[in-house]
Amino acid sequence: MMKRVEWLLLSAVVAAVTLGCLACLTGDDVRAVAAPPLSLEGYLDEKLPEAPKDQPKMKVDNQACYVCHDNYKEEKLVVRHGVEEVGCIDCHGKSFDHRDDEDNLTPPEVMYPRDEINECCSDCHDEHDASPAKVIAQWKKRGLTETAPEKLVCTDCHFQHRLKRRTVTWDKKTGKLLKVEQKLAPKENDLMK
Ligand code: HEC
Ligand code: HEC
Ligand code: HEC
Numbered sequence: 364m365m366k367r368v369e370w371l372l373l374s375a376v377v378a379a380v381t382l383g384c385l386a387c388l389t390g391d392d393v394r395a396v397a398a399p400p401l402s403l404e405g406y407l408d409e410k411l412p413e414a415p416k417d418q419p420k421m422k423v424d425n426q427a428c429y430v431c432h433d434n435y436k437e438e439k440l441v442v443r444h445g446v447e448e449v450g451c452i453d454c455h456g457k458s459f460d461h462r463d464d465e466d467n468l469t470p471p472e473v474m475y476p477r478d479e480i481n482e483c484c485s486d487c488h489d490e491h492d493a494s495p496a497k498v499i500a501q502w503k504k505r506g507l508t509e510t511a512p513e514k515l516v517c518t519d520c521h522f523q524h525r526l527k528r529r530t531v532t533w534d535k536k537t538g539k540l541l542k543v544e545q546k547l548a549p550k551e552n553d554l555m556k
């Protein structure tokens with residue numbers, strides 16, 4: 364008769380193989396399909412194959428900002444640039460005074476009034492390799508009404524980086540505090556969709 368431990372190991376192997384096959388059927392990352400090692404001894408300290416991660420690997424540490432800006436963790440601008448080693452502080456400054464102010468009255472070091480947004484992006488992007496059809500489709504999808512190209516900014520079409528509602532408002536040019544609202548539950552203060 365097999366001992367309890369062996370039964371456990373056998374079921375683990377069967378489970379791992381089944382998972383591997385499922386991953387294979389759904390066409391997931393090939394690494395997840397690799398069969399577990401056959402030697403049970405070695406298997407004891409072998410980790411189960413890890414499920415493929417949806418999130419690409421971030422190459423920046425934005426933790427200091429996520430403490431309060433948790434809603435930006437999966438936002439596309441943040442992720443797409445995080446994998447390229449461009450983090451919050453590269454665009455908004457280290458902002459120590461801002462992040463240390465528990466009253467939230469001190470603005471971050473770098474903010475972008477509408478007429479300075481394109482400049483920020485153009486620092487790194489000087490070409491636009493997209494078909495006119497796609498650009499128009501995107502314009503429609505975002506529900507934009509502005510038709511004069513010189514009045515459109517990159518973030519009108521790209522990412523969901525704007526807040527739907529503000530709790531604190533500064534003048535983005537001067538940093539002057541303009542308005543403080545009652546704290547909102549984080550969910551209500553979500554990003555533009
Ligand atoms: C102690 C909490 C806290 C930390 C930590 C924090 N922030 Fe903020 N930040 C806020 C609050 C509150 C607002 C106002 C948001 C709102 O209106 O809902 C804000 C707003 C901002 C804005 C918008 C400014 C504007 O009006 O255009 C930027 C940019 C920003 N933070 C960047 C950062 C960056 C970068 C970090 C990390 C280096 C950071 N914050 C860390 C609390 C924080
Ligand atoms: C500090 C440099 C830097 C800044 C500033 C910057 N980007 Fe990027 N961005 C990159 C790099 C690097 C990549 C990845 C390589 C590429 O696709 O060009 C990237 C990728 C992108 C992509 C995805 C391209 C693709 O094919 O997947 C978009 C869209 C984009 N950026 C838009 C913007 C917008 C809009 C802004 C301004 C809000 C901006 N970027 C600001 C460096 C930057
Ligand atoms: C009217 C909408 C619109 C505006 C405004 C816009 N884009 Fe785009 N952009 C698009 C579309 C659509 C694509 C193609 C996306 C795709 O292929 O799925 C694209 C693609 C890109 C790409 C990836 C392709 C490439 O060239 O590497 C980058 C980077 C980019 N845009 C940056 C910017 C920057 C920077 C600005 C502001 C100066 C900007 N975009 C303004 C709609 C727009």
Ligand code: HEC
Nearest residue numbers: 425428432435441444449450451454475480483518525526
């Ligand atoms: C590639 C540059 C870039 C990076 C990286 C970046 N931002 Fe921004 N951020 C911008 C620009 C440009 C704007 C202005 C966007 C607009 O108004 O459409 C902005 C606006 C904001 C705002 C104000 C939104 C509003 O509605 O007023 C907040 C808050 C913010 N960023 C926080 C962050 C945090 C937190 C991170 C990192 C987790 C981050 N940003 C990373 C460029 C960047």
